[in-house]
Amino acid sequence: MAARNDHADVLIIGSGATGSLASLVLAEAGLHVICLEQGGWVEPREHPHYRPDWQWDRRTRWNADVNVRRPNADDFPVNSDSSQVLMWNGVGGSTNVYGALWPRYRPSDFRKGTEHGLQPDWPITYEDIAPYYEKADALIGVSGLEGDPAMPAHPAYPTGPLPMGAPARKMAEAFDKLGWHWWPVPAGVISSDYDGRPACNGCGICTGCPRGSMSKFSLSVWPRALEAGTELRTYARVIRIEKDRSGRATGAIYVDRNTGRQHKVTADVVVLAANGVGTPRLLLASDNLANSSDQVGRNLLHHTLVACEMWVDEPLASHTGYVAALISREFAETDTSRGFVNGFNFNCVTTGGAGEQANGHMTQARAPWGKGHHQWFRRHFGRNFGIFGIGDDLPNPDNRVTLSATQRDADGVPVAELHYRPGENDMKMMKFMSDRLVDIAKATGAFEYKLQDYMDEHGIYRTPAWHLLGTARMGKSPDMSVVNKHQQCWDVPNLFIIDGSVLTTGGVVNPTPTVTALAIRAAEHIRDNFRELAKTTRPMAA
Amino acid sequence: MGVVGVSEAIRLSTMLRDLVDVLIPGEDDWPSASLAGVNGILGMRLLEELGEDALLQVEQALEACGGPLGPLDEDQRTSVVAKLEASQPRLFTLIRTATYLGYYESPGVIPAIRALGQPYDPVPIFKGYRLEPFDRERDRPKHNRGFYIPTDEVKPVDISGLDHLGERHGRA
Numbered sequence: 108m109a110a111r112n113d114h115a116d117v118l119i120i121g122s123g124a125t126g127s128l129a130s131l132v133l134a135e136a137g138l139h140v141i142c143l144e145q146g147g148w149v150e151p152r153e154h155p156h157y158r159p160d161w162q163w164d165r166r167t168r169w170n171a172d173v174n175v176r177r178p179n180a181d182d183f184p185v186n187s188d189s190s191q192v193l194m195w196n197g198v199g200g201s202t203n204v205y206g207a208l209w210p211r212y213r214p215s216d217f218r219k220g221t222e223h224g225l226q227p228d229w230p231i232t233y234e235d236i237a238p239y240y241e242k243a244d245a246l247i248g249v250s251g252l253e254g255d256p257a258m259p260a261h262p263a264y265p266t267g268p269l270p271m272g273a274p275a276r277k278m279a280e281a282f283d284k285l286g287w288h289w290w291p292v293p294a295g296v297i298s299s300d301y302d303g304r305p306a307c308n309g310c311g312i313c314t315g316c317p318r319g320s321m322s323k324f325s326l327s328v329w330p331r332a333l334e335a336g337t338e339l340r341t342y343a344r345v346i347r348i349e350k351d352r353s354g355r356a357t358g359a360i361y362v363d364r365n366t367g368r369q370h371k372v373t374a375d376v377v378v379l380a381a382n383g384v385g386t387p388r389l390l391l392a393s394d395n396l397a398n399s400s401d402q403v404g405r406n407l408l409h410h411t412l413v414a415c416e417m418w419v420d421e422p423l424a425s426h427t428g429y430v431a432a433l434i435s436r437e438f439a440e441t442d443t444s445r446g447f448v449n450g451f452n453f454n455c456v457t458t459g460g461a462g463e464q465a466n467g468h469m470t471q472a473r474a475p476w477g478k479g480h481h482q483w484f485r486r487h488f489g490r491n492f493g494i495f496g497i498g499d500d501l502p503n504p505d506n507r508v509t510l511s512a513t514q515r516d517a518d519g520v521p522v523a524e525l526h527y528r529p530g531e532n533d534m535k536m537m538k539f540m541s542d543r544l545v546d547i548a549k550a551t552g553a554f555e556y557k558l559q560d561y562m563d564e565h566g567i568y569r570t571p572a573w574h575l576l577g578t579a580r581m582g583k584s585p586d587m588s589v590v591n592k593h594q595q596c597w598d599v600p601n602l603f604i605i606d607g608s609v610l611t612t613g614g615v616v617n618p619t620p621t622v623t624a625l626a627i628r629a630a631e632h633i634r635d636n637f638r639e640l641a642k643t644t645r646p647m648a649a
Numbered sequence: 650m651g652v653v654g655v656s657e658a659i660r661l662s663t664m665l666r667d668l669v670d671v672l673i674p675g676e677d678d679w680p681s682a683s684l685a686g687v688n689g690i691l692g693m694r695l696l697e698e699l700g701e702d703a704l705l706q707v708e709q710a711l712e713a714c715g716g717p718l719g720p721l722d723e724d725q726r727t728s729v730v731a732k733l734e735a736s737q738p739r740l741f742t743l744i745r746t747a748t749y750l751g752y753y754e755s756p757g758v759i760p761a762i763r764a765l766g767q768p769y770d771p772v773p774i775f776k777g778y779r780l781e782p783f784d785r786e787r788d789r790p791k792h793n794r795g796f797y798i799p800t801d802e803v804k805p806v807d808i809s810g811l812d813h814l815g816e817r818h819g820r821a
Contacts, residue, residue, distance in 0.1 A: 158772070159771055160754050166750070214799055214800040215797070223806050223808050225808075234800060254789075256795040270783055271783055308776070309777045427773075443807060480672070481677070488765060531813040535813065
């Protein structure tokens, strides 16, 4: 029973990183923006950081895996036959629990169709997105060191590089010994006070940041978006996007989770910002909306991922400082002599608290129980660090998000089902990455190292899937993509998708910087063409 | 489950104490897990994760492996817990995780961690850790390694030697 009907210039579904940025851009332009968020605000004191048992809390109540953490009514169910599905539903979205590494994609990431044809070219280039990387950097206060020879030149970051801790120096030594590239990693973490937020204090608990030093978007972007006039409705779970006979989206039906009542918001433009699982789920549940290409939900990308944890003799206080230390782009470009296409990147990271180190942090290497326990701890504590290898996985249309035929959530929306298997090229890359991780471990002089391939006892790859990409991808033609270069649905001209699902390829780095830059770009396009978009029945351009 | 009687309460509490001390015994400056209070923490974690019958489940599992631990000597206790680890890996993982995290989160254990010579704050969000700021002279990479391929210079690569890609070609 609808009890409340409203109209907005722009309706935004989802209040995570991209929804907040679009809200800011469009509200600042004077448009009436309503943003619907199925979860609530996450107050700083709710984070695990302030609890003496924060290590337990972030494995349980604050576990990023929606299928592991305590039943949280803000979440929606996701059945996965492989991946650990990592996300957070609430104001600020997954920035409540992410690590905020902030590297950009490379020019070749946008040109894989030209390079080998196993992925499509993006309809845009690095040069198209570069100005928007800079806009996002400025909003967030990204820290980093300019001048990386492995990347196109760009202006200095708004805040300087974070401290190089002892683990970073140790890893840099190893990369130098191997003759490989390394660089301080850009981070969505401010190294000096910025925009009313305090600089990182190096506490080392980088699972989100209730101080706001790491850009938790509810603390960094949302205050500005609200001040600009955005109407944010929390506990508002969208169950369907509606369209009219002309093919235009008319708005969305949502459930007010506080009252259980349904409402409708109509809008001239609808923007979907519900992540790489939530967006295809909602499109498929909305009578297969925007899916004439049959690409909605397909080509799910997570990145290839392997890791290595290593221990050295000298104490490094490896539980201190920002979690990510260095990045290495040594293998970022395709070199077919390695036996596969595409490249990868190394993210070098610090470790967790004492209990997490004893219990096995990145790998299953843990202190033995019983007599040898204390000896192990004395030898290993604070002397470890980890390196993730993260690479560009090839799209596979069978890796996809679909709807359950039998299960529905409490509001009647079919449950999302997720299937993902790495392909042979991905597996070859991961084997190569693991071998190089061993090279690094040996170069550090590690007295012990342990690889993590994320394979379970049945040989199923159970990657911690932070990166939910590709399921409504951007393309040059409507037959093989869902949105055009403006992130406008080919089939529904006033419907835009601005989350990670539009990424054509995954690149070799954490995708949030690229996703946010694209969101700003799309929002500015909507802003600059709003009058036309408010009435058109055709996409404006390929 | 009905009201827990006194004898059952003592029996289950003793079970938790004995179990955590097999996992983390005391040694030199390190308190045993029970001395640090981990048995109480473990009980609450088990209740939280497994429900009201959690401790009875653990008791039954230990008995199936040769427990209870109380009357046994050190080697026998180790043998029983090793059997529990092998026969009930999910339950054991929960017990071990809760015990390890509870131990190193216990205020009484923090001095022993600090005595190892590295800074350690059990709740570091408040004060953070003092780290030397990035020094552009000292810390900037000197290697000048690294390259990228500019947009206009991205060219087709020869994938004819990559047999595993044969079937995929053209499926972008």
